[in-house]
Amino acid sequence: MANNGIRIAIVGGGLAGLAAAMKIAEAGHSVDLFSVVPVKRSHSVCAQGGINGAVNTKGEGDSPWKHFDDTVYGGDFLANQPPVQKMCEMAPSIIYLFDRMGVPFSRTPEGLLDFRRFGGTLHHRTAFAGASTGQQLLYALDEQVRRHEATGKVKKYEHWEMLSLIQDGHGVCRGLVAMERATLELKAFPADAVIIATGGPGLIFGKSTNSMVCTGSAVSACYQQGARYANGEFIQVHPTSIPGEDKLRLMSESARGEGGRVWVPKTQGDKRQPSSIPESERWYFLEEKYPAYGNLVPRDIATREIFQVCLDGYGVFGENQVYLDLTHIPAETLDRKLGAILEIYEMFVGDDPRHVPMRIFPGVHYSMGGLWVDFEQRTNIPGLLAAGECDYSIHGANRLGANSLVSCVYGGFIAAPAAVEFARNVERNGADGSKIYDDELKRQQEINAGLLKQTGAENQYVIHDEMGKWMTDNVTVLRYNDKLKATDEKLLELIDRYRHISLNDSNMWATHALPHARQLHNMLQLARVITLGALNRNESRGAHYKPDFPNRDDEHFLKTTIAEFSGEGPVFSWEAVDIGLLEPRKRDYTKGKQKAQAAAGGQAEQSPTKEGAAQVPTPGSELKPADTSGPATWGQKKEAVDGAVSGEVTPRPERGDSIDEAGGKTEKQ
């Protein structure tokens, strides 16, 4: 079919955004790619350990179904199961594709891809390129997208930051407004569909393992324009990070995957250096409590255990830190398999982890929650899609290690054909003309002009610091309702004080003061969604843990939290979880999963594993989702949860209807 001039805007140039860009360009359509930093510098480079896919080359009987079971179980059954299953089936072919694109994956002696173990599984399922897998995967996509850039199919807008969506009178997304970071020029960009792929919101917590672009600002802007935000309260705190003044640097789970052991001295406040503490006086608390998984329990569990050990006074040298010990592994093996992360530790701490145990502590790492999407990565706003960490769809209440890279690529690969399909079907010349673009541009210019004029005494960086401290103290590992309420009150105070900030930069050329002020506003709004979502959820599930409600409560809370923006704050509703494939069962990592796997294995025989595995169309065919029945079967009733904080919301019309109302064509051209 001839190219009918479809142009898709993608916001974010990490793995998900680049994956979508490659697919759309390959199908012959045009992409405008927006990124705050040159795409090759996106946060995906920080992913270290690897990418999961059940290739089963180790004689362990691994399968996509087991990967699926591990992922859903690890996520404490909060994820809708069909897309998770589809992702796990696609995962081996994603790894092979990256192999073909030239990623230097580590090899076995036979020259095949090597796999290592990661948390929350008993299988060697994680392909890796040294300990910089994210960097290597991102570069491979960066290279392929550059190839399409050279042919003119992809146009990059690097150093442009998205400020808002442009919607027509029917709420259909028609493009976006972005700001160039040197000139502060604002411009409206029409698009036939917009894919948001901007990653996580770690900076809301001040210091995290995230890069400095991970503000969640663009996602928050979408939320404030009507996009639903789901499961915001599920924030992963990684068990092993290196505390620092400017950020918490990640120490990859692969360190434990390769045999790293977590321990503290059995004597509180032991002053001895680790090498002089004999084996019998070390407490390997994870191995002791979880004999089957040991140091490779899922992250939420490892984090809580480390946190608790320190609360109980067993932290190394009486401080909030525990040992992560690799010194029993030969240095040569460590260099080959973990070189990059050991260098990071050495560079920033100064000790050599080959000879001295690392001192680590949990740090905010990943948001399982994000923009609500259906099984084709479509948000509730017609024409707006989302993929990667910024969508909520795959990881439920807790993400397993090495599942983020695969979910980013999967999300991008699903979003791309869905965006093209939307663009084909929507009436593209039927929008309200140029007025909607001018109006939104003007609205954004006025916001900027207002910020430039402000002369209050508040300092935006101080407000950011306070937000980060409150969020880290009260909305991470242990959550108490009184503290969550106090945090929301604090956020309201900060939102009020934000109105009195002044940009302390009189030179607006290439300033960071104005972009940061815009981001800070959006972060504060999203912080409320996270905090109130946690307040509403009176149970413990995955990363969300309330000591006053220590158990999972499927009867009341096996539900997706949905937040919608209103002038008075987020309005919450709840949506049932699609658990049609795996019956929820209690998560218990003290034992192996034989029982669970036996059950799952039985189902695996019957499950149509081939069907969802079609990763991509066959050469020459048009890009189309493998299965278009998704939206038709995707209709779930909202259910209110007893004791919910906020009121009801009026149900939205079904998506298909609203496109029709917008003058969209339902038949293909």
Add this chain to the structure above:
Amino acid sequence: MSANTNAEEHHQGLRNPPREVVLRIRRRDRQDGPARWEEFALPYRPNLNIISCLMEIRKNPVTRDGQRTTPPVWEMNCLEQVCGICTMVINGRARQSCSALVDNLDPHSPITLEPMSKFPNVRDLVVDRSEMFDHLKRVKAWIEIDGSYDLGPGPRMSQEDVAERYAYSRCMTCGCCLEACPQYGDGNYIGPQAIAQVRLMNMHPSGKMSRDDRLSAITGDDGITNCGNAQNCVRACPMSLPLTKAIYEENRETVLHGLFGWLRK
């Protein structure tokens, strides 16, 4: 890779710590505007890196002699020395400011921060390195895959070959090698960064199939023969890329390619 001579000094701080850290920053308000120096001081703490210092200055930008000024502008992202964005010239040497620890920089004398000199200076410590990405486009630094379809696994490779490619694949396009290279600048030499990526792609069994295209791209007037063999690049690279090896290998390939191309005529 790390410049640490005395490991204990890091987490405990220096033995005779200074009272304050002084940063001397080369400022420029806009492209082509005049440059000036400004000095800032902040209380010394152990384990500071340059980014933490800049973040503190940004909160309340007042110079050492009490003058209110604009906040210095610099770029930062991953803060783990893997994105390459925060590169600047620190005490005369191009490196990442996230991994530049104050304790290793002798904080008893002022620490100087300057933008890299080989790229257009946008403002303060920010430079425009887009020419590095243009180089990648020019040398076709990608594998020509038939499509991102499900075509099974890639070619088998030995761990030795993978390890050599991995070393080149860690290039984060930071520009330290180009800043250090005496030949690079004013468009007269494509430089070691792009040549290393040619090596990375040409080593791959599929990449090899379009080797000639890449070799042609580095044999023009500003091509590989402009290397003056100063070997600064390999010493400047924060990711320890074997850049001189890449130049040697690709130089050899271009000679063979030239001969072969000539014989084919």
